[in-house]
Amino acid sequence: MKRNFINQSELSNKFWNIEYEGKIQKITFGKTGTKGRETIKEFETSKKCSEESEKLIKQKIGKGYFELNETDEIPDKIELSQEEKSEIYFWDAIEKSNKKKNAKWNEYDVDEHLENLTNYLSKFGKERLILFEKTLQEKLSQLYTAEIAELSIILECDFKKENEIYIFDDYLSDDGFIYFRCWLILKGKDFFSEISKDIQAFVNGKYSFNIGDTWAEGLLYVADEAYSENHENEDESEIRDAVFKTNPEINYDSLERTMNREIYSGEKLHSKYKKLVEEICELKSK
Incomplete structure (x- = not known):
């Protein structure tokens, strides 16, 4: 046969x-x-x-x-656009460098993942690193929404319980929100897609994370650090600067931006995200 x-x-x-x-x-x-x-x-x-x-x-x-079939001709390969290739390169790098992808939440270490990612990216040239950095900034920008901000508040902020209602403080720092979005991106393509549609996917049973450590600031610098491993560059932000020079419109920071709507806080979060809030708050109360 x-x-x-x-x-x-x-x-x-x-x-x-x-x-x-x-x-x-x-x-x-x-x-x-x-x-x-x-x-x-x-x-x-x-x-x-x-x-x-x-x-x-x-x-x-x-x-x-x-x-x-034996008589079938091999079809022509449909050429992908540069954007499609960048997307594949980006998520491949994120997921291939996560050696603990299927491990228990307490076995995963952010710093280890970032170190693996830096080593993985160091194998590629400057053009590929610029594509990675550009895609990273685009993903951070996509996550700049009220819903993701609300997820950050639920996971990170203090709360109190009154009459069976969880009431949250609403503090959200600009830098901290960037680091939180970096942490979300490190969880991989499937999670990014689901969480972008509905933040309650966080507790859909498919994922297991350490909610006591939800910042990954180092992701902002991995492309430049990877480039530095093979180049004696004096500019520590050469890759980031290259992206800013060609794509200044990408703005993942909160400065000079407005979100898609007002951010809910206090008891509104419990009524809007009942399952998510109750599961997270029960874990945080232990």
């Missing part, structure tokens, strides 16, 4: 073909348009060969490969 697969998702453009008969399995794989590489493996029985081959096929389909 011979089956042919291709993966053209995101930045990928590669093929994977498998042929197995009796006890022999042959796999050919590589970049589309090339001869690729070939591996041949012999199993103890034909049954084992068939089972392992089918298992590999399921794995490839799960990773984004789709099957081609």
Whole structure:
């Protein structure tokens, strides 16, 4: 049996073909348009060969490969825009550098993640680092909303309980809100997408975080630090300055900006985000 697969998702453009008969399995794989590489493996029985081959096929389909018929031509790869590529590069860097992504909340360390991220980014040139920094600033700007500010208040501010109602202080510092948004971004693409739509996704059961440490100021400097590892640059903000020079309209700070609406505080937060407030406040009260 011979089956042919291709993966053209995101930045990928590669093929994977498998042929197995009796006890022999042959796999050919590589970049589309090339001869690729070939591996041949012999199993103890034909049954084992068939089972392992089918298992590999399921794995490839799960990773984004789709099957081609023998007579099908390989479709042309749709070229991604620069913005689409930047988005993929950015989230790949964030998620590949998080070695504790599936670990318990108390095993994750922000500084360790940032150190891994800096090392990961140091492998790339200045142009790629500028793309990362530009995307970071855009993501920080996207999170500059009343809803995200309210999440910051719920997680970080003091509160009291009166007549079964949680009442929050409404202090929100400009710098602290930037560091909080950095922390949210480090949680990855899926979380960023969900939390941007509804902050109550924070307690939907899919995520586990240390709510006692919700600042990640160091994310603001990783691109420049990564650049400094391979360059003796006197300007410690060379990458950030390059982004500001070409994209001065990106403004993730709270200065000279207005939010989408008024920020709720006090007891309004409990009535608006009942599940979120009650779960977080119960945790903070322990």
